[in-house]
Amino acid sequence: MTAIQPPLSMLLELTHRCPLQCPYCSNPLELARADHELPTETWCDVITQGAEMGMLQVHFSGGEPAARTDLEDLLAHTKAKGLYTNLITSGVGLKPARLARLVALGLDHVQLSLQDAYMKEADRIAGLKGAFATKQAFAAEIIEAGLALTINLVVHRHNITRVGAMIELADAMGAQRVEVAHTQYYGWGLANRAALMPTREEVETALGVVETVRAHYRGRMRIDHVIPDYYADRPKACMGGWAQRFLVIDPSGDVLPCHAAKSLPGLTFDNVREKRLSDIWTGGAAFEAYRGTQWMPMPCRDCDRREIDWGGCRCQAFALTGDAAAVDPACGLSPRHATVRDLATSEAAAPPPPFRYRRMTR
Ligand code: SF4
Numbered sequence: 001m002t003a004i005q006p007p008l009s010m011l012l013e014l015t016h017r018c019p020l021q022c023p024y025c026s027n028p029l030e031l032a033r034a035d036h037e038l039p040t041e042t043w044c045d046v047i048t049q050g051a052e053m054g055m056l057q058v059h060f061s062g063g064e065p066a067a068r069t070d071l072e073d074l075l076a077h078t079k080a081k082g083l084y085t086n087l088i089t090s091g092v093g094l095k096p097a098r099l100a101r102l103v104a105l106g107l108d109h110v111q112l113s114l115q116d117a118y119m120k121e122a123d124r125i126a127g128l129k130g131a132f133a134t135k136q137a138f139a140a141e142i143i144e145a146g147l148a149l150t151i152n153l154v155v156h157r158h159n160i161t162r163v164g165a166m167i168e169l170a171d172a173m174g175a176q177r178v179e180v181a182h183t184q185y186y187g188w189g190l191a192n193r194a195a196l197m198p199t200r201e202e203v204e205t206a207l208g209v210v211e212t213v214r215a216h217y218r219g220r221m222r223i224d225h226v227i228p229d230y231y232a233d234r235p236k237a238c239m240g241g242w243a244q245r246f247l248v249i250d251p252s253g254d255v256l257p258c259h260a261a262k263s264l265p266g267l268t269f270d271n272v273r274e275k276r277l278s279d280i281w282t283g284g285a286a287f288e289a290y291r292g293t294q295w296m297p298m299p300c301r302d303c304d305r306r307e308i309d310w311g312g313c314r315c316q317a318f319a320l321t322g323d324a325a326a327v328d329p330a331c332g333l334s335p336r337h338a339t340v341r342d343l344a345t346s347e348a349a350a351p352p353p354p355f356r357y358r359r360m361t362r
């Protein structure tokens with residue numbers, strides 16, 4: 001048996017609090033309240049353990065990580081441990097003086113989400129008036145501070161025809177990299193799937209636009225493109241493969257193989273308040289459940305892509321089939337592939353229902 005390698009990085013969901021309400025948010029429908037969040041010293045201990053395991057990067061995420069007043073302490077601790085730091089932010093609520101403090105502490109990189117190329121539409125999707133303008137000002141501050149900036153674009157039926165304009169805007173904002181990601185249908189994205197699903201024609205046009213724009217910006221701005229699963233023939237390696245490279249820690253300290261793993265029934269998740277991170281990574285039940293290839297059904301088990309896509313996404317398999325160990329229906333070799341394609345086609349053809357905005361309800 002090959003030894004389990006440590007993860008490359010960990011994503012710390014410091015909080016589920018967020019000023020925005022994006023209807024495709026990957027957070028669970030049951031959002032963790034502030035009084036369930038880990039305290040500063042536990043997060044610092046987790047970061048120390050990650051460094052001792054040999055991890056290289058820490059991603060501060062949420063919700064909005066800047067909603068934590070101890071973000072500076074956590075960043076300082078991470079830098080003291082020699083790790084690369086990335087702040088994944090909405091850009092709303094992070095004032096210039098605070099950004100300056102984070103820069104002074106050694107923040108390496110910022111990922112800023114952008115909802116649309118047009119202000120009115122962007123604010124509608126974010127569920128917050130003024131969000132678009134605030135993000136523009138925030139991006140200018142990042143560039144002024146000399147930080148590396150990636151713009152995250154989540155694409156769906158309401159903005160897919162403007163994907164080229166969104167990339168142009170990211171360039172104008174000074175991004176070195178753009179990540180174009182078609183909506184992943186889990187968490188709030190699954191709850192809003194019918195409201196977000198584009199047509200196959202829209203997706204194909206967008207793929208062509210991204211390729212053209214990518215050629216135009218080559219050498220100046222890198223464009224990464226995550227292809228939409230529902231219209232694909234083969235799935236992608238979710239999180240680089242279950243329990244292969246990344247782990248996620250949610251606000252309460254539960255350690256997850258991916259953002260949406262809590263949507264899977266029957267899995268138990270260890271918590272950093274009770275167990276060491278290295279023990280969770282190497283022996284935690286949730287990590288062991290779908291690590292490697294032993295769990296795979298046919299045809300994955302004999303497939304020459306089994307160590308490339310690692311059987312696709314478990315959360316998607318469960319959402320679409322009710323069986324987390326099924327072949328990901330995004331794969332053309334799944335017996336349910338045609339059903340999923342038909343479902344996407346019919347949802348995209350119907351008028352979009354209203355958004356169910358991501359909100360803390362209690
Ligand atoms: S996707 Fe939107 S609502 Fe969810 S954490 Fe990011 S900015 Fe907040």
Ligand code: SF4
Pocket residue numbers: 234235299300301303304305306307309310311312327328331332333334
């Ligand atoms: S059969 Fe399984 S391993 Fe092969 S491409 Fe499809 S999902 Fe991936």
